[in-house]
Amino acid sequence: MNKLDDIFLSRWLNNELSEDELNQFKSSEHYNTYVNIIKGTDKLQAPSYNLDKTFSDIKEKRNTTIHLNTPSKNRWQWGVAASVILLIGFFAYFNFFNTTEFSSDYGKQLAFELPDGSKVLLNSKSTITFNKQNWGTNRTLELNGEAFFDVEKGNTFTVETSQGNVSVLGTEFNVNANTDFFKVSCYEGKVKVSDNSNGSNHILTPSLGYQNIKGSNPIALNFSSVQPEWIDNLSVFKSTPIKHVFKALEKQYKLQFEYNNFDDTILFTGSFPNNNKEIALKTVLKSVNLKYTTQGNSIILED
Amino acid sequence: MSDSENEDISLCKEKSFQAFFNTNATLLRNYLYYKFGRLEDIDDIVQDSFIKLWDNCTKVTTDTAKSYLFRIAINQSNSLLRHETVKLKHQKEVKHINNNITNESPEYILEEKEFLVKLEKAISSLPDRQREVFLLNRIEKKTYREIAELSSVSVKAIEKLMHKALLKLRVEIENLP
Numbered sequence: 001m002n003k004l005d006d007i008f009l010s011r012w013l014n015n016e017l018s019e020d021e022l023n024q025f026k027s028s029e030h031y032n033t034y035v036n037i038i039k040g041t042d043k044l045q046a047p048s049y050n051l052d053k054t055f056s057d058i059k060e061k062r063n064t065t066i067h068l069n070t071p072s073k074n075r076w077q078w079g080v081a082a083s084v085i086l087l088i089g090f091f092a093y094f095n096f097f098n099t100t101e102f103s104s105d106y107g108k109q110l111a112f113e114l115p116d117g118s119k120v121l122l123n124s125k126s127t128i129t130f131n132k133q134n135w136g137t138n139r140t141l142e143l144n145g146e147a148f149f150d151v152e153k154g155n156t157f158t159v160e161t162s163q164g165n166v167s168v169l170g171t172e173f174n175v176n177a178n179t180d181f182f183k184v185s186c187y188e189g190k191v192k193v194s195d196n197s198n199g200s201n202h203i204l205t206p207s208l209g210y211q212n213i214k215g216s217n218p219i220a221l222n223f224s225s226v227q228p229e230w231i232d233n234l235s236v237f238k239s240t241p242i243k244h245v246f247k248a249l250e251k252q253y254k255l256q257f258e259y260n261n262f263d264d265t266i267l268f269t270g271s272f273p274n275n276n277k278e279i280a281l282k283t284v285l286k287s288v289n290l291k292y293t294t295q296g297n298s299i300i301l302e303d
Numbered sequence: 304m305s306d307s308e309n310e311d312i313s314l315c316k317e318k319s320f321q322a323f324f325n326t327n328a329t330l331l332r333n334y335l336y337y338k339f340g341r342l343e344d345i346d347d348i349v350q351d352s353f354i355k356l357w358d359n360c361t362k363v364t365t366d367t368a369k370s371y372l373f374r375i376a377i378n379q380s381n382s383l384l385r386h387e388t389v390k391l392k393h394q395k396e397v398k399h400i401n402n403n404i405t406n407e408s409p410e411y412i413l414e415e416k417e418f419l420v421k422l423e424k425a426i427s428s429l430p431d432r433q434r435e436v437f438l439l440n441r442i443e444k445k446t447y448r449e450i451a452e453l454s455s456v457s458v459k460a461i462e463k464l465m466h467k468a469l470l471k472l473r474v475e476i477e478n479l480p
Contacts, residue, residue, distance in 0.1 A: 041441040046442060055321055058350050
């Protein structure tokens with residue numbers, strides 16, 4: 001009688017045993033256990049898997065990490081630069097070398113984490129710089145543009161901008177600061193806003209905001225959304241000089257507005273989508289009765 | 304532009320990439336799951352592998368995409384999960400398909416249940432490679448050839464692993480109290 005080989009169980013599952021081999025196997029004392037193992041395994045299945053959700057996660061992850069700028073890619077060159085600065089002062093060199101910068105491109109958003117786990121979502125064409133080295137003791141960063149912060153509990157967290165500073169303990173808030181434009185919204189916790197332009201201080205609690213734009217009076221905002229609208233691809237404005245709405249359009253769609261003379265004291269209250277250029281332009285310009293023509297990336301306003 | 308070039312580029316498009324994702328994601332995920340049993344880590348690895356593939360969509364053809372994908376995922380899980388001391392617990396998460404219609408006696412059902420518990424224990428105590436091959440064949444219904452292609456080994460190697468897996472399961476179950 002032939003002895004069964006060292007893969008006969010595999011062959012048995014594939015119905016590849018000869019009649020002799022099969023009979024020999026069936027008469028063995030273990031045959032029934034093997035049959036039960038196979039029957040039992042047939043009743044098992046893997047936990048369910050949500051394909052649609054996973055795919056949208058993948059898309060999201062891909063969009064948020066693809067435009068990440070890692071600073072000082074070329075460490076060697078930085079080293080040379082730094083050693084020159086070393087002559088000027090050790091402290092300056094130290095700070096310079098450890099500065100980390102994140103910036104987002106036209107129409108893109110960028111999500112990243114700070115060293116303490118606080119999360120930042122950067123709106124289009126915005127930049128954040130901070131010092132990685134002493135982040136543990138000094139949570140201060142510089143912002144130019146717009147960003148949403150979800151801050152981990154810890155010592156004071158400060159956002160410095162050209163228009164003023166925003167400092168908090170653990171909380172969620174949005175800062176939009178460009179030249180002549182300063183807007184802060186609090187979504188969770190408590191936020192302190194210091195406005196450089198008039199030296200005023202403001203304490204914000206959830207669903208309250210502060211806005212100071214050159215050309216209109218500072219106003220307190222009251223809103224109901226749980227996160228900034230731009231995260232859902234919508235730019236929202238309240239009593240905002242039209243010039244700043246143009247700037248937002250320029251950032252979002254990489255445009256250039258050109259105009260000679262028009263009434264730039266017009267205030268705009270409303271919103272535009274961040275993912276449809278035509279509709280965005282129409283919504284803003286029709287509502288303020290302005291006619292325009294497009295030439296490549298230029299939007300030319302008619303007098 | 305030739306046809307094959309057209310196809311190569313097509314994986315970069317969201318629609319065709321999603322179609323590729325839909326045909327391969329569950330298999331990749333279960334493949335890793337059977338081997339390592341760590342659902343959350345594995346979901347991350349699956350996502351990262353697809354992102355890498357997408358980023359490199361111009362470098363692969365529709366023919367090579369699958370093996371490229373599996374290679375990324377396997378490399379990543381080997382380096383990330385190999386040294387974990389947490390032993391796999393996947394038997395707890397494996398769901399039973401309920402057999403609602405049954406003519407069996409209560410004693411038999413009880414016995415069957417006890418057997419299934421033993422079986423799940425035995426499966427989770429299998430060496431990684433054996434468990435992976437065994438479950439891909441039995442649950443995913445993959446042929447030995449298909450399994451061999453997934454991990455770039457010979458069909459013979461898969462047959463040996465499969466045989467060893469069954470043998471070990473039987474010994475393990477007979478030794479369990």
